[in-house]
Amino acid sequence: MTSEQASAATFNISVQPSGRAFTAQGDETILHAAIRNGVGLPYSCKDGSCGSCKCRKLSGSVVHKEHSDKALSETEEEAGYVLTCSARALTDVVLESRQVTDESAFPVKKLPVRVAALQRLSHDVMQVKLQLPAADQFRYHAGQYIEFIMRDGARRAYSMATAPHVQEQAPGVELHIRHMPGGRFTDHVFGAMKEKEILRVEGPFGSFFLREDSDKPIILLASGTGFAPVKALIEHIQHKGIQREAALYWGGRRPADLYMDAWVRERVAQMPNLRYVPVLSNAEDEDGWSGRTGFVHKAVMQDFADLSGHQVYACGAPIVVDSARAEYSAQCGLPADEFFADAFTSEADKQGA
Template sequence: MTFTVTVEPSGRTFTATENETLLAAAIRQGIGLPYGCKDGACGSCKCRKISGVVTHGPHQSKALSADEEAAGLILTCCATAHSDVVIESRQVAEVGAFPIKKLPVRVLQLERAAPDVMIVRLQLPANDAFQYRAGQYIEFLLRDGTRRAYSIANAPHVQADVPMLELHIRHMPGGKFTDHVFGALKEKDILRIEGPFGSLYLREDANKPIILLASGTGFAPIKAIVQHLQHKGFTHPVWLYWGGRRPHDLYQDAWVRDAAATLPQLTYVPVVSDALPEDGWTGRTGFVHLAVLADHPDLSGFEVYASGAPVVVESARRDFTAAGLPAEAFYADAFTSEADKALG
């Protein structure tokens, strides 16, 4: 059977069958609901069900607790409709969202940026325009039918020079895809991708100061957003907080400092949590999201764009809303690994 799903307060509607999740149906019809992992692990797609009947597939309690579910919250990435449904979600993209496409890409360049970080540049087909927003991500389609998601680290306007996507991939030892990237993958290899996906993109009409929060390779979409800010001549104050365990985890620190020199309103705050004496680190220390709160104890007038490890994103969401940030002003992608998804 097919049911109608209404999204408030926008009033937009889409249809969903009882065999597909609300999120999959929304993506298929160009409705931009927020989401991250698409596997019930990160909680980015959580929203309130106003009416209707849904059932949840497997998901982690940290993404949706039993108490939250009893209070009417749902995860659209693993909820299926069994009646017409009305949900509340303020992050609905405008009509005319970019189409999701599958296409082949060629490995243009592999650059080791840190001991466990590879920058992979992918050449796009010259005759097949790929449109996306700065901050969105693509998924690799692997031969066994599985997928791996990575954020795009370059802004769309860069395509005018070279039709290319830049990705920042961290090595997860034992990980099927990242072992391949750090082992057998070579330039000129052909891969298949699908996208764009994700709701972590700049809301250009917000008129608010912005905080960009990244941990590790969560810097990738943040870099694309910074490039987009440069391109658009954005004038509102922007703070970029980038956290890593060791200084080498801030693998494009010099790039950020150069960008800050061209954007006077951009303040860059690197934060290291586990520096060793030999690192000679003299900058900020501790958890990166706590550095934000130390500098901005009242976040009620801000927008936040966050990307990185799930624990960082979840902690930031919780503590920032407690500091006055409106829930709808927190946009996030959590980099959920296969190991994270296996944890209950």
């Protein structure tokens, strides 16, 4: 079959061991087809940068578009692994992905939103509250993200820091946006953006949400604004009365990076099963810091030599997420399918900078 013929064809994609199945057009990625069909494959960045969607190909043939070697190496590809966000089917394909859930994904929608409030949480983190159209029942899992669609079609993704039940009181979501100097979108957020501004978004996206069919204790690992979706998870856990043991490890360089430290401590006081360990990597003498120091993912390993009976939910800088994924599996016995992640890739990350 020529590449032109493959692009015009339709292929059957099945996922084991869940038995979920869907069809994919030859000109779309397998992940795009899964989202379109409401099948919850794991993913995060959608552009071949982070590796969250990597799974094993049991049979069939695919072709990959350009992607990061870090997300999928040549050796891994030769061993039969694929990135569903970058792979197009050339034949019917059978994949193995143990993170597929039986619950269908919520429908992805494009909708206008209004900036309801802006508040600086630190010198470089802005809390942006968005008002959603009341008539639009925007449904999502705590931990998922939305994408802003800019006028030229470019997109910027941000995790929602509010749990879905908040919609019952006021249709809206909260985002935590870090200023990246020179970044077109974040320069606007920290400069010209005003309340009542209308923006266009699409979502929900992502497979970073709590698996409620497990009773395993939970490790929540966040670096920087990776706390945003973790905050939504904590709100969800509290709202649902989930009694699983949970420990939040939140890492930053200096105390200001833990920009909602007081909020976390309030939740710890209300939730007996939640423990909080803040960790700083570059504390200065003037900070008067007496807490944990070093790399936040290492702090988890110091406290949990054996993670074989846990679930880990990690979000933040790719170096933190990638290191945790590799080291928790190799050194702490964490099963690969019990690590759920959302790596925050910047435009520079995506371009290989």
